[in-house]
Amino acid sequence: MSRAAVLGAGSWGTAFAKVLADAGNDVTLWARRPAVAAAIRERHGNPDYLPALRLPTAVTATVDPREALDEAELVVIAIPSQTLRLNLGEWARYLKPDATLVSLMKGVELGTLKRMSEVIAEAAGVEPERVAVVTGPNLAPEIAAEQPAATVVACTDTDRATRVQKAIATRYLRPYTNDDVIGCELGGAVKNAIALACGMADALGFGDNTKATLITRGLAETARLGVALGADPLTFAGLAGLGDLVATCSSPLSRNRTFGEHLGRGETLEQAQAATRYTAEGVKSCLAIRDLANKHGVEMPITEQVERVCHEGLDPRVAVGTLMSREPKSE
Template identity: 50%
Template structure:
């Protein structure tokens, strides 16, 4: 049954999700800040800045009017950059009600507060955090928009809400699983961007496949270790939100985080890299957040820590790699504590 669904905002991922919804027969409103951007989408049927060359389906209409976007909508999907999430959620509040399904698709954290996106949205809407779900998993917008086979997960503390989102989104090229571990899904989606930066940096330094494979493997261990210490289910990190998203983000030409890391590995200054990207690189902000989170929880994140030093303390990337390779002997099985493993398997 067709429903009215609102997608905030009209970046690459928001537009791709709006296309999935429109392909499923829903009446879709894609909100953009700029009236010029709205006009281009509605008149040319293209979002040339974020998804050039992709024809948008007829069931999708853009608007810069938040009330128009949300009036009579049964669901809202928020796909804004993390730094804009609080502002967007605040603008949503006057038009949101508790019967409206609300999920976000943003893979990042708020730097100053170290809060997850679902926490920020719940604070701004004045609702319980359990009302907010998250879309995550290996899903480059460029491929979703071209209807390439993609599989994601919707995480929600409320299984019924997760199934509502699943029913809205799932189709022949877009497969959707559900998960109850919102914390793990959000942490996996945010922290994997750090490892993707490192993978790009490794490629920029021409260190080869052995180095990158080790980086991804140890990076996953690092993500799992901090995630479970924060209360997430360790199994989430071996699923679509974890290893699935990590692999696609750390190995693909579509990944902004990989591209940014690659340029840094080639010796380009951070600001020059950011200026050339033209879009948000979430891994930069998340690396900063992870630096403070690891201190707060007293959990070692050696890859994230060396990347933090490269990004914010001007450490030479080669020196950072030498520091990682020169660490003392370890056992590989230090991914999570035995106590945590038993907690999640009883």
């Protein structure tokens, strides 16, 4: 049994705290809002994010990061990706010297174009091999409901990956290990932009052919960028690549897909944000992913058009026309 801290009490952080507790760990959730922490402590639930979930008694909560991190061997980070560097810089002094840091975040940092594991290592001042990434087709409400699923634990330190694997293995969540951190993180980041495109396609009334095209060509974009950055191409055929992409692009539980539907109906970014009331990571990450692709000379036409819809006000119909009129080429 390990002492674990989960920093972030949103949907995925809360669901992951349940996973850790069900696997036999004592868990403290850090919540930004006192009301959320109180609900978890006193009523064993998080009605703001997962109203149907009853958390195990091994899960408690606090608004004090020092209390959450006290003696934690496993530190799981589940906050919006663009707030990571600032927050972790403040929390780093409370980390146990050999704690394993686990990223649940799926994004690329604006400006630096760094993956979340790279930001964690820099902000916390730790060696990269102390940082693991958990990613895959893991929609939080389904995990919270104990529906069978699998995930990937990626870490360059294979022994540490195995320890995290054992710490989160339950009868409903089957973790696999992988040493390709680059590929696993890019799969999780880029799929959010592709899911935005799939949501737009749904709102425009397009069918399964369109969505299958976006998924497969989106996977090709992801793999091209991954290979340019040193990832293993086979990673993108697995849970962290195709698995996560299919779930995020297909499910009504997907925040990015749902956000894309609002954009496809002609809403502005601000209107979509007001209607959904949550963070769709792909909206900000598509900017960083586009810049990362440009830096490495990689073509990512779907991601580019998603960025133009989100941040330049391009009509989604025009974006479709641009994609369909690109110069023909071999697959």
